[in-house]
Amino acid sequence: MRLRQALRTVPGPLWLLLAMSAVLAVAWATVTPPLTNADETGHFAYVQHFAETGKAPTDTGTQTLSTEELALLAQLNLSPTINNVNGRPSFSPLDRDAFDAYEKRVGSKDRKNGDGPNQFAQNGPLYYAYGAIAYRLTPGGRIIDRIFAVRLAGGLLYVAIVLFTWLLAAELFAQRWPRALAAGVVALQPKLGNAAGMVNPDIMLAFLWSAFAFLGVRTVKRGLTLRRALGLGLLTGASVLTHGRGLALIPPLIVAIGLAIPKLKADWRSYVKPVAYAGGVAFGCLVVGFLYTRASSGGAYGGEVGQATGGANSGGSLRGLVAYVFNFYLGSFQALGPVLGAGYGYRQGYIETFFSDLGSLDVVFQPHILDWIQILAAFGLLTLWSQVIWFRERLAAHWRVIAVLAVLCLSQIGLLHLASYRDLVQSNGAGVLWSGRYLLPLIAVFGVTVAFVCSHLPRRVAALSAGAVLGVGVVFQLASLGLTLDRFYG
């Protein structure tokens, strides 16, 4: 009854956006063959082992992928399709029949034996446990159906991300249309759609961060209650238990809780309980995450802390870090000396791998299209900067909200830079641990930022720009789906 009443209050445009997102989630789960997305073989191996045995794979096991998964990769020619634009899966009934015959006789032993070494054994268990539910609930037990089901479970999180973006925008904008714009921008981001249509914990991280952005802003606006504090603590804890990169949600938790507490008055005791709840839950998850991941060779929390703080023998320096970040955004600068990771910067990290690099990272837009995206992004950032200056007094009144969102971004981007720099130092400049996919936890903030920029333009220009932005999103989304379908099935 309560649910029905709540559903009745959902505005029509939001229903429309959620329906569109649901359809897109199914479409993205369909346009790529099983296991062919970035790192999908390893992530599915984790889900399968967890679902079949109740345990995570290790990084020292005897067989990386289960016999069933290996058979699927080999029989349907999926293995040579991964990371090779010239490869296609087998479309032959001969192969499908052979695999179906294998599926009829496959035993549970062949499903349970993917105990590792799995490179994702260092990840927290939350996403894999969630995927394992979808895996177990799949009727029939065919591996292809199970992969599809786990992908659809990711699709549910994608729909929820769109919902939370709307809710976040509702906290920030009095008018309705910026909410539709923010949620629309997020729903039409092809990288997010692709992440939703694959077996990968990034979509859960994006969901948790989007929910946190909403709840954090709501909390600093409306005050700290026990439920809100508990919610923030749970989201932070869940983020830590999902992936090492989820650790970056701890600073925003501290900031959100801190800013939600008004000047300490006589009743300061009333805040002790919520703060203790939020801190307790987050700390509890931190401990569980540590105990769960410490055994892996990468170190606790997927090695994220070790990479970010240096560890004992990693080398690197503050000067080196500054030079690396400077180079990342502004290009190499002779005075800073030789720079690690030269050639990988803003264009690659924020444009190419955030808007392109779909499927097994080989579905890419042509450089001139990416040029246009970069120009639009630069124009948007410049407009944002001008608006921040122009409306500084009005914005200053909402500094708490802005601080929460800013810390959310800085914390994630800071951790990425630290981890990436440490990785560059350890690999002597060979590997860059940065992909646009890692920015997806900030997707809701991205959506409301675009909405802010458009809604603070003069009335007619605002309408024109909002329409144009969503127009670009529509063609971009459809083109991405088309390119991906053609890459694998054309």
Place this chain on the structure above:
Amino acid sequence: MRRAAGIVRGAPPAAWALLAAAVVIVAVTSHWMLPWLTRDSYVRVATPVPPQNFGVTPIALERGKPVCIEDVLLPTATQVAGLAGSVPEGHRPPTIDVTVTAPGYSHRTTIERGWPKGLSFTLPSPSADVLASVCLSTKSRSGAILNANAGAVVRAYSTVDGERAPAAVAIELRRADPQSRLSRLGTMLDRAADLTWRPFGGGLARVLMALVLVLVPVGAIGALLWTMERDRRETTTYHEEP
């Protein structure tokens, strides 16, 4: 004229947003998407051994030492087999004899000297999908270099003069006539449906595609226009109140 200008100036924000979205969608679709959809390209029917993504692993085809690719899946739609290769500098690409055999299937052909159509040959489509053996030989003294794939985990494998080679010669099977992506959209959807949830057949894949094509523009832009219109009505009502 003045009246028309007045109407344009007084148009609600939703109309401006719709106009901008429509202009962008029409411009991008006509400039990039339609040419891409209607441009002809060749149709792959199978990639038993795809070419290497980076670099080349060479396998020498020498006189008296035939190179065979075994367990090559030959689908019924096969009309052309494509290989890739080169010749030592200063030499002309030699004539290559090709024999394709499978249970109930046999075909012999020759790739002409100079490889005027590239290192590829036509072959009759088999009546059913079969696993075939493709053997290449040359009488030329200079021979040729065939491109192979050393890293791919594939069923097909190669032999040189009967001995198993460390890499498999890259081979791709395709239809003879190129087709536009638009004309083979149905085939692509059928292929995608085959590799998803079993009840999800080609029909449902088409319904899904139709939903995407309708709901993506209608959902995103419709939601924006709907909210803009509601905002405008509320603002108008507010201003009209005494």
